[in-house]
Amino acid sequence: MIFKILAFIFILFLIYLIFFKKGRETQIKQNEKSKSELEDIMVECPTCKTFVSKDEAILSNGRYFCSKECLK
Ligand SMILES: [Zn+2]
Numbered sequence: 001m002i003f004k005i006l007a008f009i010f011i012l013f014l015i016y017l018i019f020f021k022k023g024r025e026t027q028i029k030q031n032e033k034s035k036s037e038l039e040d041i042m043v044e045c046p047t048c049k050t051f052v053s054k055d056e057a058i059l060s061n062g063r064y065f066c067s068k069e070c071l072k
Helices: 002-041
Strands: 042-044 051-053 057-061 061-067
Touching: none
Parallel strands: none
Antiparallel strands: 042 051, 057 061
């Protein structure tokens, strides 16, 4: 009798593990996706023609510059 209960708990635990793992994997995938999307945004510096990521670029008059030196 107790063996049946233990087996039932074990199965429930396995189901919980599977769902928990799935949830974690989708979360990691979403994180990776949003991260790569951010990195994919590359803009060309109009002065030295270097491609820089939008996060690091300096925005001036609607143009993205790679550094303050190119902004001058
Ligand atoms: Zn530049």
